[in-house]
Amino acid sequence: MADQRIIDVKLDEHTIIWRNADIEQERRIAIFDLLEGNEFEPAREYPGGYAGPYKLTLRVEEGRLALDIAAENDTLLETIIIGLTRFRRPIREYFAICDSYFQAIRQATPQQIETIDMARRAIHNDAAELLKDRLEGKVTVDFDTARRLFTLICVLHIKG
Template identity: 70%
Template sequence: MADPRIIDITLDEKTILWRSADVAQERRIAIFDLLEENHFAPLRTHPDGYAGPYKVFMRVADGRLVIEVRRTDDSPLEAVILGLASFRRPIRDYFAMFESYQQAIQQATPQQIETVDMARRAIHNEAAELLRNRLEGKIDVDFDTARRLFTLICVLHIRG
């Protein structure tokens, strides 16, 4: 019986060189929300018919995102590799808006905070659609799963 969801997700700690408390909190929330509800269905048919649930390990290697998909017993199932060139601008924009939002929370009016938050969400939504498109034919994910995965991709790109 198919169970197309992630039950555990890990990020390569060696990739993350620096993190602020705010970014660490974003990461915790993204992982928590992702594990609470997600749709993650690799499209490759496996000889043993395995169809989830999955454990996922994400890392960046040689400018590429590597999504290692594993069975519940941690045995490898497959790895999906995506070039990151098309994500550079959304990642940069995401962090710029993230910083603006954090500053707005401390200094701005509620209306200004809402405006920055709407812009931040729009960038996040566009990046989630980009990720869904890039995963097309490899892994089927719903929109909310793609949003949370994009947050984690951003965390993997933090540099001190």
């Protein structure tokens, strides 16, 4: 029976330099939410008919995103590589709006915070759709899974 979901996700620790507590909290929440509910269905058929659940490791390698997909027993099934060029702008915009949001929650009015949060969600949603498109033909994910994966992709791009 197929179990098309992610049960564990790791970020390549060599890629990441934690920037601040806010970003670390975003990472923890994204991983927790991702593991609580996700849809992740690789297009490829694996040896022995393996159909999940999956362990996922995300890393940036030579300007590209590498997704290592492993079986429950840690056997590497495949590595999916996608270019990150089309993500540069959404990542930059997401960082900028997140910085504004984190500053706003400390000193802005509720209405200002809500306005910034709406803009942050819009950027995040657009990036999630882009990720779904870039994964098409390789792995099928639902919208919420794509949003959480985009958050983790952003964490991989933090350089201090």
